[in-house]
Amino acid sequence: GAGVSQSPSNKVTEKGKDVELRCDPISGHTALYWYRQSLGQGLEFLIYFQGNSAPDKSGLPSDRFSAERTGGSVSTLTIQRTQQEDSAVYLCASSLALDSGEAFFGQGTRLTVV
Amino acid sequence: AQTVTQSQPEMSVQEAETVTLSCTYDTSESDYYLFWYKQPPSRQMILVIRQEAYKQQNATENRFSVNFQKAAKSFSLKISDSQLGDAAMYFCAYRTPRTGSNYQLIWGAGTKLIIKP
Numbered sequence: 001g002a003g004v005s006q007s008p009s010n011k012v013t014e015k016g017k018d019v020e021l022r023c024d025p026i027s028g029h030t031a032l033y034w035y036r037q038s039l040g041q042g043l044e045f046l047i048y049f050q051g052n053s054a055p056d057k058s059g060l061p062s063d064r065f066s067a068e069r070t071g072g073s074v075s076t077l078t079i080q081r082t083q084q085e086d087s088a089v090y091l092c093a094s095s096l097a098l099d100s101g102e103a104f105f106g107q108g109t110r111l112t113v114v
Numbered sequence: 115a116q117t118v119t120q121s122q123p124e125m126s127v128q129e130a131e132t133v134t135l136s137c138t139y140d141t142s143e144s145d146y147y148l149f150w151y152k153q154p155p156s157r158q159m160i161l162v163i164r165q166e167a168y169k170q171q172n173a174t175e176n177r178f179s180v181n182f183q184k185a186a187k188s189f190s191l192k193i194s195d196s197q198l199g200d201a202a203m204y205f206c207a208y209r210t211p212r213t214g215s216n217y218q219l220i221w222g223a224g225t226k227l228i229i230k231p
Contacts, residue, residue, distance in 0.1 A: 033218070042118075042205055042221035043159075059218070089157060103219065105151075105159035 002026075004106035006092050012112045013082055021077045021109045025094030032075050033103060034067060035091045043091065049075060050098050082113045116141045118208050120222035127196045128230050134181075135191045135225050137206030143167075147209040148182070149219070150191045154202040162204070165189065193227075201229045 005024040013019050025032050030051055035043040046059045049069040060066070064082075069075040079086055089110050093103040117140045127133035139148070150162040165173045165182050172180050177194045193200055206222040 042223045045218035107158040
Protein backbone atom coordinates (compact mmCIF):
# COMPACT_ATOMS: atom_id res chain seq x y z
CA GLY A 1 0.00 0.00 0.00
CA ALA A 2 0.92 3.65 -0.20
CA GLY A 3 1.45 3.98 3.52
CA VAL A 4 1.14 2.14 6.80
CA SER A 5 -2.49 1.47 7.54
CA GLN A 6 -3.87 0.74 10.99
CA SER A 7 -7.35 -0.33 12.02
CA PRO A 8 -9.50 0.46 13.77
CA SER A 9 -8.70 4.14 14.11
CA ASN A 10 -10.45 4.26 17.45
CA LYS A 11 -11.59 1.49 19.74
CA VAL A 12 -13.59 1.71 22.95
CA THR A 13 -13.81 -1.49 24.91
CA GLU A 14 -14.99 -2.63 28.29
CA LYS A 15 -12.50 -3.64 30.93
CA GLY A 16 -11.82 -7.36 30.74
CA LYS A 17 -12.56 -7.73 27.04
CA ASP A 18 -10.00 -8.76 24.45
CA VAL A 19 -9.04 -6.45 21.58
CA GLU A 20 -7.19 -6.94 18.35
CA LEU A 21 -5.34 -4.13 16.61
CA ARG A 22 -4.26 -4.46 13.02
CA CYS A 23 -1.32 -3.03 11.09
CA ASP A 24 -0.83 -3.25 7.35
CA PRO A 25 2.73 -2.12 6.54
CA ILE A 26 4.07 -0.61 3.36
CA SER A 27 4.38 -3.27 0.70
CA GLY A 28 7.88 -4.73 0.61
CA HIS A 29 8.87 -3.55 4.08
CA THR A 30 10.34 -6.48 5.97
CA ALA A 31 10.58 -4.80 9.38
CA LEU A 32 7.54 -3.85 11.44
CA TYR A 33 7.37 -2.19 14.85
CA TRP A 34 4.70 -1.62 17.48
CA TYR A 35 4.82 1.31 19.90
CA ARG A 36 2.50 2.55 22.60
CA GLN A 37 1.98 6.24 23.29
CA SER A 38 0.27 7.24 26.49
CA LEU A 39 -1.34 10.66 26.79
CA GLY A 40 1.23 13.47 26.64
CA GLN A 41 4.18 11.12 26.54
CA GLY A 42 6.70 9.80 24.09
CA LEU A 43 6.60 6.39 22.55
CA GLU A 44 7.20 3.14 24.36
CA PHE A 45 8.64 0.36 22.24
CA LEU A 46 6.66 -2.87 22.40
CA ILE A 47 7.93 -5.31 19.80
CA TYR A 48 9.44 -5.58 16.34
CA PHE A 49 9.21 -8.15 13.55
CA GLN A 50 11.79 -9.14 10.98
CA GLY A 51 9.65 -10.97 8.46
CA ASN A 52 7.29 -13.07 10.56
CA SER A 53 9.72 -13.45 13.42
CA ALA A 54 9.74 -11.43 16.65
CA PRO A 55 13.12 -12.19 18.27
CA ASP A 56 12.61 -10.01 21.34
CA LYS A 57 9.29 -9.85 23.16
CA SER A 58 10.63 -8.31 26.34
CA GLY A 59 9.09 -4.92 25.54
CA LEU A 60 5.55 -6.21 25.83
CA PRO A 61 4.11 -4.81 29.09
CA SER A 62 2.58 -8.06 30.33
CA ASP A 63 1.62 -11.54 29.23
CA ARG A 64 -1.80 -10.17 28.28
CA PHE A 65 -0.11 -8.65 25.23
CA SER A 66 0.80 -10.70 22.20
CA ALA A 67 1.60 -9.97 18.58
CA GLU A 68 1.95 -11.90 15.40
CA ARG A 69 2.74 -11.27 11.79
CA THR A 70 1.75 -13.48 8.91
CA GLY A 71 2.99 -13.65 5.34
CA GLY A 72 5.59 -11.03 6.11
CA SER A 73 2.84 -8.44 5.88
CA VAL A 74 -0.10 -7.78 8.20
CA SER A 75 0.50 -7.77 11.94
CA THR A 76 -1.98 -7.96 14.78
CA LEU A 77 -1.44 -6.84 18.35
CA THR A 78 -3.79 -8.58 20.76
CA ILE A 79 -4.52 -7.42 24.27
CA GLN A 80 -6.38 -9.89 26.44
CA ARG A 81 -8.46 -8.98 29.48
CA THR A 82 -7.95 -5.27 28.88
CA GLN A 83 -7.29 -2.96 31.81
CA GLN A 84 -7.77 0.79 32.07
CA GLU A 85 -4.01 1.33 32.04
CA ASP A 86 -3.96 -0.17 28.56
CA SER A 87 -5.68 2.97 27.26
CA ALA A 88 -3.27 4.63 24.86
CA VAL A 89 -2.54 5.18 21.20
CA TYR A 90 -0.91 2.15 19.61
CA LEU A 91 1.34 3.07 16.71
CA CYS A 92 2.70 0.75 14.08
CA ALA A 93 5.66 1.50 11.85
CA SER A 94 7.48 -0.30 9.08
CA SER A 95 10.84 0.03 7.41
CA LEU A 96 12.46 -1.48 4.37
CA ALA A 97 14.85 -3.47 6.53
CA LEU A 98 15.84 -3.62 10.18
CA ASP A 99 18.92 -1.49 9.70
CA SER A 100 17.14 0.99 7.45
CA GLY A 101 17.32 4.36 9.16
CA GLU A 102 13.79 5.52 8.47
CA ALA A 103 10.59 4.02 9.82
CA PHE A 104 7.22 5.06 8.41
CA PHE A 105 4.33 5.29 10.82
CA GLY A 106 0.63 4.66 10.61
CA GLN A 107 -1.94 6.93 12.21
CA GLY A 108 -2.36 4.69 15.18
CA THR A 109 -5.27 3.13 17.02
CA ARG A 110 -6.61 5.03 20.00
CA LEU A 111 -7.68 2.44 22.53
CA THR A 112 -9.94 3.47 25.38
CA VAL A 113 -10.76 0.95 28.07
CA VAL A 114 -13.82 1.89 30.12
CA ALA B 115 20.91 2.51 28.97
CA GLN B 116 20.27 5.08 26.29
CA THR B 117 17.98 7.97 27.12
CA VAL B 118 16.64 10.97 25.22
CA THR B 119 15.66 14.20 26.97
CA GLN B 120 13.60 17.06 25.63
CA SER B 121 13.58 19.74 28.28
CA GLN B 122 10.99 22.01 26.66
CA PRO B 123 7.43 20.68 27.08
CA GLU B 124 6.08 23.57 25.02
CA MET B 125 7.46 26.28 22.75
CA SER B 126 5.76 29.06 20.87
CA VAL B 127 6.96 31.17 17.99
CA GLN B 128 5.58 33.90 15.81
CA GLU B 129 4.80 32.90 12.25
CA ALA B 130 7.77 33.49 9.93
CA GLU B 131 10.26 33.55 12.79
CA THR B 132 12.85 30.96 13.79
CA VAL B 133 12.58 28.53 16.68
CA THR B 134 15.00 25.98 18.12
CA LEU B 135 13.90 22.82 19.89
CA SER B 136 16.38 21.15 22.24
CA CYS B 137 17.28 17.50 22.59
CA THR B 138 20.00 15.79 24.54
CA TYR B 139 20.74 12.10 24.74
CA ASP B 140 22.90 9.70 26.62
CA THR B 141 24.71 6.80 25.06
CA SER B 142 28.02 5.00 25.21
CA GLU B 143 27.83 4.07 21.54
CA SER B 144 29.87 5.88 18.91
CA ASP B 145 27.67 5.09 15.92
CA TYR B 146 23.92 5.72 15.90
CA TYR B 147 21.10 7.59 14.19
CA LEU B 148 19.22 10.58 15.52
CA PHE B 149 15.83 11.71 14.29
CA TRP B 150 13.29 14.45 14.67
CA TYR B 151 9.70 13.39 14.12
CA LYS B 152 6.63 15.60 13.90
CA GLN B 153 3.25 14.41 15.18
CA PRO B 154 0.31 16.61 14.13
CA PRO B 155 -3.19 16.05 15.56
CA SER B 156 -3.70 13.32 12.97
CA ARG B 157 -1.36 11.24 15.21
CA GLN B 158 0.82 10.04 12.36
CA MET B 159 4.53 10.38 13.10
CA ILE B 160 6.26 12.10 10.21
CA LEU B 161 10.01 12.08 9.84
CA VAL B 162 11.37 15.63 9.69
CA ILE B 163 15.11 15.05 9.58
CA ARG B 164 17.72 12.44 10.42
CA GLN B 165 21.40 12.53 11.28
CA GLU B 166 23.98 9.76 11.22
CA ALA B 167 26.39 10.11 14.12
CA TYR B 168 29.45 9.42 11.99
CA LYS B 169 28.68 12.44 9.79
CA GLN B 170 30.08 15.71 11.06
CA GLN B 171 27.97 17.81 8.73
CA ASN B 172 24.66 18.94 10.14
CA ALA B 173 21.62 17.63 8.26
CA THR B 174 19.27 20.09 6.59
CA GLU B 175 15.88 19.66 4.93
CA ASN B 176 14.53 22.88 3.47
CA ARG B 177 13.48 25.04 6.46
CA PHE B 178 14.60 22.42 8.97
CA SER B 179 18.16 22.01 10.14
CA VAL B 180 19.91 20.44 13.09
CA ASN B 181 22.81 21.43 15.29
CA PHE B 182 24.47 18.12 16.10
CA GLN B 183 27.08 18.34 18.84
CA LYS B 184 28.35 14.79 19.30
CA ALA B 185 30.68 15.47 22.21
CA ALA B 186 27.97 17.32 24.08
CA LYS B 187 25.36 14.71 23.03
CA SER B 188 23.08 17.45 21.83
CA PHE B 189 20.80 17.39 18.80
CA SER B 190 18.68 20.54 18.43
CA LEU B 191 16.21 21.26 15.65
CA LYS B 192 15.97 24.67 14.07
CA ILE B 193 12.86 25.62 12.15
CA SER B 194 13.26 28.73 10.01
CA ASP B 195 10.42 30.84 8.61
CA SER B 196 7.88 29.05 10.83
CA GLN B 197 4.56 28.28 9.21
CA LEU B 198 1.16 27.52 10.71
CA GLY B 199 1.44 23.98 9.40
CA ASP B 200 4.51 23.42 11.56
CA ALA B 201 2.34 23.38 14.69
CA ALA B 202 2.62 19.89 16.16
CA MET B 203 4.36 17.77 18.77
CA TYR B 204 8.01 17.27 17.92
CA PHE B 205 9.84 14.20 19.13
CA CYS B 206 13.54 13.57 19.19
CA ALA B 207 14.53 9.92 18.80
CA TYR B 208 17.67 7.86 18.98
CA ARG B 209 18.17 4.60 17.21
CA THR B 210 20.43 1.96 18.61
CA PRO B 211 23.10 0.68 16.30
CA ARG B 212 22.96 -2.79 14.90
CA THR B 213 23.96 -4.78 17.96
CA GLY B 214 22.26 -7.93 19.08
CA SER B 215 18.57 -7.86 18.29
CA ASN B 216 17.72 -4.43 19.58
CA TYR B 217 16.47 -2.13 16.81
CA GLN B 218 14.12 0.08 18.73
CA LEU B 219 13.84 3.84 18.55
CA ILE B 220 14.22 5.55 21.92
CA TRP B 221 12.09 8.66 22.26
CA GLY B 222 12.06 11.92 24.12
CA ALA B 223 8.86 13.10 25.80
CA GLY B 224 8.17 15.62 23.05
CA THR B 225 7.87 19.37 22.65
CA LYS B 226 4.59 20.97 21.69
CA LEU B 227 5.22 23.70 19.14
CA ILE B 228 2.67 26.50 18.88
CA ILE B 229 2.76 28.88 15.95
CA LYS B 230 1.26 32.30 16.57
CA PRO B 231 -0.26 33.95 13.50
